Amino acid sequence: MLSEMKEIAKQKLKARKSEFFSEYPDVFNKMYNFTRAKTAKALRYYPYFLKIQESDTTEVVIEGKKVLMLGSNNYLGLTKHPEIAEAGIEAIRRYGSGLTGSRFLNGNLVLHDELEVKLARFVGKEAALVFSTGFGVNLGVIATTVGPGDLLFSDELNHASIVDGSRFSRAEIIRFKHNNMKDLENKISAADKTKGRFIVVDGIFSMEGDIINLPELVQIARKYGARLMVDDAHSLGVLGPKGNGTAAHFGLTDQVDMIMGTFSKSLACVGGFVAAEEPVIDYLKHHTRTMIFTAALPPSNVAMVSKALDIIEKEPWRRKKVLENAAYIQKNLKKMGFNIGMSTTPVVPVIIGEEMKTFRVWKDLFEEGVYTNPVIPPAVPENRCLLRTSYMATHIQSQLNFCLDKFYKVGKKHGIIT
The missing domain is CATH 3.40.640.10 (Type I PLP-dependent aspartate aminotransferase-like (Major domain))
Structure with missing residues (x-):
């Protein structure tokens, strides 16, 4: 039923375009021609607008699966205080x-x-x-x-x-x-x-x-x-x-x-x-x-x-702890061979470079239980695509180690580290 309704709507739209925009340019053309997101969804590489069903700040549930949250700006872990x-x-x-x-x-x-x-x-x-x-x-x-x-x-x-x-x-x-x-x-x-x-x-x-x-x-x-x-x-x-x-x-x-x-x-x-x-x-x-x-x-x-x-x-311990967590992650990602740029804060980029490779790494990390943010141009310069990770005062040591283990496994798989 839904597919039939979509087809009817599509035919109505086609008729309207033919009637009103046969002689004039249509400002909606760029929207009708935008297929990038649909293609990414079809290939299961679409990383945006994921539906979070539950959250305890450091971990969230998406599609029934619990993953470690490394994509939040909740640096001090206060959102559920x-x-x-x-x-x-x-x-x-x-x-x-x-x-x-x-x-x-x-x-x-x-x-x-x-x-x-x-x-x-x-x-x-x-x-x-x-x-x-x-x-x-x-x-x-x-x-x-x-x-x-x-x-x-x-x-x-x-x-x-x-x-x-x-x-x-x-x-x-x-x-x-x-x-x-x-x-x-x-x-x-x-x-x-x-x-x-x-x-x-x-x-x-x-x-x-x-x-x-x-x-x-x-x-x-x-x-x-x-x-x-x-x-x-x-x-x-x-x-x-x-x-x-x-x-x-x-x-x-x-x-x-x-x-x-x-x-x-x-x-x-x-x-x-x-x-x-x-x-x-x-x-x-x-x-x-x-x-x-x-x-x-x-x-x-x-x-x-x-x-x-x-x-x-x-509670000044929160500020001290988030900086400690960030330093621990920075030290160990660098030791593995990841490029994290000049980060000295809880925002830690993992620089990958090529866009499609960034999405592949994002997907594999997600399937391993780690939520990161893939960032592509124009948010970053060309050929500097990255996974933006960020850390909280409320991340515990076992979660940080879990994150590092998964980064090592996925990084080796994609040849990012040797």
């Missing part, structure tokens, strides 16, 4: 499920303001502004900060949200080689001195797992009159003496003008924020379209993030 869950439930009881409007108008709770004070204190800035998504922070803040007539300097491996925020700003975008401060200085020193300068970088790069060379970067920013924004999406909870980010990690908080962060990694929820001087935040609050024209973050999310911050501060 009972205090966080209870904070969300209590906020729902008090305020309801959502706010049905933007913070600018009817959706601003005392909870939002309290969280902003707490976030600003946590990262060492005067003020903060909470958004409904991390992507929305970068998209809106970058486009509000710079525009036509300004220069925006961006690391070539910055996150897609930074890339899109840069495009949206309509500033002149100048990309520099990944974490290459000499290349940045060459480009910023030669740039138009009459234009404003803004540098945006990731703290921890989401695919490479390395840390921005912030000490040299802040020197360049000050030397050439540039403002600096650091995206700490993957750094909060991981870097810094209290998990308070990249700038704190290097003792350079006062040298970074804007600190951006998300709630969807170590803070175990969803949403994002930016922190800076109070006048800067006040301006962003009244001009940033992705905050003004987006429904406010629901009460439960705000309460859970606030509680997560409390737990990060009172």
